[in-house]
Amino acid sequence: xxxxxxxADIEVGTELPAQTFPVTRATLVQYAGASGDFNPIHWxxxxxxxxxxxxxxxxxxxTMAEAIRVVTxxxxxPGAVVEYGVRFTKPVVVPNDDQGATIEVSGxxxxxxxxxxxxxxxxxxxxxxxVLGMSRAVVRLA
Amino acid sequence: MALDQSFxxxxxxxxxxxxxxxxxxxxxxxxxxxANPAYVDPEAAKALGHPDVIAPPTFVFAITFRAARQVxxxxxxxxxxxxxxxxxxxxxxxxxxxxxxxxxxxxxxxAIKSLAGNDILDVRGEVHDEAGEHVVTAWTKLVARGxxxx
Numbered sequence: 277x278x279x280x281x282x283x284a285d286i287e288v289g290t291e292l293p294a295q296t297f298p299v300t301r302a303t304l305v306q307y308a309g310a311s312g313d314f315n316p317i318h319w320x321x322x323x324x325x326x327x328x329x330x331x332x333x334x335x336x337x338x339t340m341a342e343a344i345r346v347v348t349x350x351x352x353x354p355g356a357v358v359e360y361g362v363r364f365t366k367p368v369v370v371p372n373d374d375q376g377a378t379i380e381v382s383g384x385x386x387x388x389x390x391x392x393x394x395x396x397x398x399x400x401x402x403x404x405x406x407v408l409g410m411s412r413a414v415v416r417l418a
Numbered sequence: 419m420a421l422d423q424s425f426x427x428x429x430x431x432x433x434x435x436x437x438x439x440x441x442x443x444x445x446x447x448x449x450x451x452x453a454n455p456a457y458v459d460p461e462a463a464k465a466l467g468h469p470d471v472i473a474p475p476t477f478v479f480a481i482t483f484r485a486a487r488q489v490x491x492x493x494x495x496x497x498x499x500x501x502x503x504x505x506x507x508x509x510x511x512x513x514x515x516x517x518x519x520x521x522x523x524x525x526x527x528x529a530i531k532s533l534a535g536n537d538i539l540d541v542r543g544e545v546h547d548e549a550g551e552h553v554v555t556a557w558t559k560l561v562a563r564g565x566x567x568x
């Protein structure tokens with residue numbers, strides 16, 4: 277495992293480059309196929325509304341997969357991630373138009389831990405709402 | 419109706435091995451729009467110290483969730499899956515999942531709670547490779563919403 281960021285160069289409060297990830301209905305169909313999660317709330321508007329959702333929503337695991345990219349892109353080696361956890365607080369609603377939705381993710385180093393690891397706290401929002409809570413990753417730096 | 423507390427601590431038999439394919443990893447990385455070469459190019463993965471291409475951190479959920487279906491579908495437990503939403507998810511990795519891995523999952527019910535009419539189920543999935551080495555542990559919190567008030 278070879279992270280491209282040195283532990284010694286990082287301080288608590290260091291901000292990771294923020295990123296914005298687009299998500300459309302096509303993205304969700306592709307993710308359903310790749311992940312094997314075919315729950316119709318992620319692709320069938322009629323079904324989603326019948327169960328009380330405002331519209332089709334993104335898979336929580338899709339949002340989780342996008343959020344960690346802020347860490348893996350920064351660290352260079354995705355294998356440097358030691359721990360990663362999130363709480364699914366609000367759904368990412370994906371309208372059926374050309375725009376879809378966007379997920380905005382930022383992260384900052386919250387603590388320096390033992391063994392060259394740091395804890396990164398992530399913030400993920402969509403349409404101005406926080407969609408993940410307690411979103412934290414521990415990553416081993418060089 | 420609250421779920422039976424006696425299921426806390428119950429483990430299910432390990433799943434049959436899931437063989438992680440290179441193309442499956444590529445498909446997943448493409449689906450999340452992640453162009454990191456460590457997911458598709460063995461040389462790039464080797465340059466980072468991995469023996470083969472690795473999977474994105476959340477890839478393993480497809481395997482652990484399939485294993486957790488043993489718990490969800492256990493007729494004795496009686497969880498109403500049509501009312502289930504995913505509450506929390508956490509992973510702790512000993513190493514990344516990589517192409518060629520043959521992974522088995524052992525699922526254990528860690529906790530059952532009843533809160534405001536909802537059933538909350540914590541399932542831990544321990545993922546091991548063919549040599550019996552630990553790869554990753556996945557904690558999945560499922561919330562079965564109680565029926566709406568009439």
